[in-house]
Amino acid sequence: MSKRTNTAVWEEKYSRWRIAVQKDGIRKQFYSSKPGRTGQREANAKADSWLDDGIGVKARRVDELYKYWYATLEKTNGTGNCRNVESRWRTRILPAIGKKRITSLTEQDLQNVVDDAYSDGLSKKSLQSLCADMRAFCRYCRARKLTTFNPEGLHVPAGARLKGKAIMQPDALQVLFSVDTTLYRGKRVHDDFICAYRFAILTGMRPGELLGLCWEDVRGDTVTIRRAVNVLGEETHGKNENAVRAFALSGFSRSVLEQQRAVTGAGDSVFEIKSEGYFYKRWQVYLRANDLPPVSLYSLRHTFVSIVKSLPEGEIKGLVGHSQSMDTFGWYSHELTGDAENTARDVDARFIKLLGSG
Structure with a gap:
């Protein structure tokens, strides 16, 4: 004092x-x-x-302080993440609380932002992002001694649900791993990115990580993820601190990588993908050319987690670069065709073991 x-x-x-x-x-x-x-x-x-x-008697308005807080984000976050934050504040947060003084802000003011977004049908993940944004802003203001406000009770409504994400089902996976051709100007040709599609399924790597993967990152049976290339073409260290990681190749992923080495092994980039946008377009063409249901490139990561969900969650977190607090199965695991039947058989097997064949 x-x-x-x-x-x-x-x-x-x-x-x-x-x-x-x-x-x-x-x-x-x-x-x-x-x-x-x-x-x-x-x-x-x-x-x-x-x-x-340090809390001034004439407190500043939220919309003014937001500009300073956002400037600090730009110094430490990638352009893509900043763009998402800016969109949420412009469309959801500032219209609701921008004119309020920081010292008069209440937890209910922030909760109203989240509740209104929930009423408008935003997904659970989007609501969590809103909460994270507003908590980070308040933490910045406390650090500057502009307020003592800490919205500890801010929460996502219990009824919020994740929006379903389409993944590749077993029949589509059979096609992906047996057909390596696509269409180009009406003619069937070899798809130069077939190994990239397959490697994404086999490892759970993010699209940007595939773009950033270099041959120097592959040492024997170990792949180290050191970088990613975002949709703006910027090279980053990945989505978060857990993104930098190493994993051992499985037999299938090693085989796919060796096929790719025969094509690009003399260069720096493993898959030689010039941009994520171009990669996405080529993926969509492959799906249409082979009569496969439309799924996003990022859904290949979800597909991987859904396939290996019987493994311990801790092992999967290390493979896909998630923190211990991340709900990997909750966000990324989806039902594969046949899961229900397999579960029913597993239940039967356990009761047969317990009760006998009867």
């Missing part, structure tokens, strides 16, 4: 009390137009409040 060593003085010319104080190299002045000692005490109290915790 900083101590004030002076007191407010009366300025006859302006008919007001004024006090100037300094803290951490910053000088501020506080005023009161009330006559007499009441005004002097008020000006002193304003100065004391600022010296105590």
Whole structure:
């Protein structure tokens, strides 16, 4: 706590009390137009409040502080992530709380933003992103001593659900691993990215990680993920701190990688994909050319997790680059055709073991 060593003085010319104080190299002045000692005490109290915790008596509005907070994000986050944050604040958060003073902001104000988005049908993941944005903003404001507000109770409504994501089912996977051709100007030709599609399924790598994979990252049977290339063509260290990882090749993934080595082994890039947009277009052409249901490139990652979901979750987290707190199965595991029947057989087998064949 900083101590004030002076007191407010009366300025006859302006008919007001004024006090100037300094803290951490910053000088501020506080005023009161009330006559007499009441005004002097008020000006002193304003100065004391600022010296105590830095929370100004004339608090700034959320939309003003947002600009400063966003500027800090741009220094530490990739363009793609910043663009998503900007979109959420522009469309959802600022219209609701932008004009409020930071010191008058309440947890209910923030909860209303989330509840309104839930009413509009946003997915659970989108609602969680809104909560994360607003918590991070409040944390920034607390660090700057602009407020003591901490929205600990901010939450996603219990009824929020994940939006279903289409994955490749077993019959489509059979085609993917047996047909390596696509259509080009009406003619059937070899698909140059067939190994990339298959490697994505076999490893759960993100599309950007496939673009960033170099042959120097492959040492024997170990692949190290060191970089990713985002949709804007920027090279990054990956989506998060867990994205940088290493994993051992399975027999299938090793075989696919060796096929690719015969094509691009003399270069730096493993799959020689010039952009994620071009990769996506080629993938969609392959699906149409082989009468396969439309799924996104990122869904290949979901497909991988769905296939290996019987493995311990801790092992899968390491493979796909998830933190221990990430709900990998909740977000990425989906039902494969035949799962229900397999589960029923497993239930029968356990009761047969317990009760006998009867």
